[in-house]
Amino acid sequence: MKIMVAVKRVVDYAVKIRVKPDKTGVETQNVKMSMNPFCEIALEEALRIRESGLASEVVAVSVGPAQCVDTLRTGLAMGADRGIHVEFKDGLNPLSVAKVLRALVEAEKPGLLILGKQAIDDDCNQTGQMLAGLLKWPQGTFASKVTLDKEKRVATVDREVDGGIETVLLDLPAVITTDLRLNQPRYATLPNIMKAKSKVIKKYTPEDLNVEIKSDLEVLQVTEPPKRKAGVVVSSVNELIDKLKNEARVI
């Protein structure tokens, strides 16, 4: 069985982001970019499934500008077998990415799709779900545990939901999106980094896949959240009541 993992190149999780002066977005020049943490977890899960003998190949896919190749190289260094890069400069959105992935699924025919639950730059949490909808495949989102049964061709997924943990049984092929507690991604070891240099990354454009990338959404403005004001130490209960009544207006 082939597993396809979609990975996204985003601003590194540990970077302090700043909004561009013209408020059109976040500053990404000269800022460290890395693989989205949830995508790393997705890739790690795929690799573990392959290592347990339940899959034969792990393919990493990324949609975006030319530098996405770096992210794919990281994926290959972690252990993915090959990579696919769909090049598109600017203006992607979850629905378009889902359509691109659908086209690739029709070409590659994987038995399982694993994605990160959301990207840390847009926090959309939509691509996995939309893709499952387009493919009409079952989905197990916010996975904190994945168990495959190859004979019965099903996957048991524990999902982290607001009320606790929900367990679902999915027929394969299916789409799984990963949550934080699923696993801890491995480091890229040197032998694997060396092997990655000879692994193949295939290039496509959206036109090759007959997908038109368009958006029905327009970003009007991006601003920073309002700065937290300093707290005030009050000296007596009366003063506290006064402030709650007249300044904060909550009583």
Place this chain on the structure above:
Amino acid sequence: MKMDRWRASARRILKLSSRPNPAPRFTRDHSNPVRYGIVSSGLLHCSGGSCGGIRCYLGHKQSLSDHLQARAFALGASLIQIRCFGSIATKIQRNPKFATINSDDIRYFRDLLGEKNVKQDEDALLAANMDWMRKYKGSSKLLLLPRSTEEVSQILKYCNSRCLGVVPQGGNTGLVGGSVPVFDEVIVNLGSMNKVISFDEVSGILVSEAGCILESLVNFLDNKGFIMPLDLGAKGSCQIGGNVSTNAGGLRLLRYGSLHANVLGLEAVLANGDVLDMLGTLRKDNTGEGSLGIVTKVSILTPPKLSSVNVAFLACTDYLSCQKLFLEARRKLGEVLSAFEFLDEQAMDLALNHLEGVRNPLPTALHKFYVLIETTGSDEQSDKEKLEAFLVHSLEGGLISDGVVAQDIQQASSVWNIREGLPEALMKAGAVYKYDLSIPVEKIYDIVEEMRNKLGHSARVVAYGHLGDGNLHLNISCPQYDDAVLAQIEPFVYEWTSKNRGSISAEHGLGLMKAEKIFYSKSPAAVQLMASVKNLLDPNHILNPYKVLPQSLSFP
């Protein structure tokens, strides 16, 4: 003894300790005084002999503050090793010429600083009297928190006229007992002087007060696109004034040089209260932490923050390979190399067993040596290629047997945590004898092996350090402090270092721990000169008495 109270408090500690601690590399915080008291003061009267079996309880007066979570304190079995100071303090006598504090003094300080900044209560004093390693404990009855240079000047002027001993204190993270009183010296803590005075965004020159915590300066500069030229594990608590006084080394010395190179100017207060303003005009040479004056302001040249940082963690089979790797790294990575640290198998074992949230990047085998390499540059792509090419070449050439390259900042921090968390891991493992030696690079591991042969099974010898600077941190870890073990270590380690033309204090300073040992590293003439300078600037010797220089020279 009050066993029930002890059990209750131990249970509380365990409960607090099991709360998840987010702990990236930055939240190591020793600055907040932990509220604890020693249940019976009788415990401290150990007679200078073997301290086997002496334990201290953690009692508590009020609720333990949340900061007990800070991993600095041993948990689990909840018994902490506290060094028996008898063996140290009995060697030094309190010098009778120093006055003792009386109520007039207290009144003066209260008038000068305000009630809030004159601390005499047990809780505050307990933390300020004890060093981070919990090895040295003074008995000061007075802690002062000046808020300005003027206040520092008045304090010193007064103490000088009364001949009261003074200990300047910052974050109290020193490892040689240099920042805590030996007897009842007045503690002057600069933590309240924590303002950034100015920052020039073009030249990178930062002027700040001495009490600024290193990490807050790093965060301040981060917003402006600059970094501090030094980095140490204690960054969450150490203050810049202390760093400068000790001429702290740290992890970035390899790239940015020592503080000597980066400190452009200082404002300091001399023992007699005179304020020396040399901020930005001259370079001051402060050797002898806290013994020539109290630093109140610093002017530092900060390097621009470069965006591309790469960290690799490698395994080597022997020390010779580590050295060769360093030479190759210097040559192949050149100007982007910013750190080169090594740790041995024992150190790695300790880190994995005693640090929270740390996992082995190379789990497939336990290797004899580990090396951490960091590069910092401006071009992500080219730096990464450079590093990977260098590593692949080293792997093929047999210099390294395995390695990983961190793929994002989170992984880089995790790898650094292993190295930076070693002092803490050592503390949790029991008692530790710590030595900071500067040795010619090719000989660094010889002392480790000799020490292992000498000590056999009685103690565990752990080695790590800044291989790039020839700086070894030799740590001997045993379940309890034991004079028999100490006798095997000292003076052997000092003599060995001296014989091999090394320094017994590469970056930690001399403090109290090595006050009498300076002759191992400096000639008598050099020491005499230091004493003369000290006499010139602090004729009454009120600043940090009993430390840095041998007793015989201090009181002519």
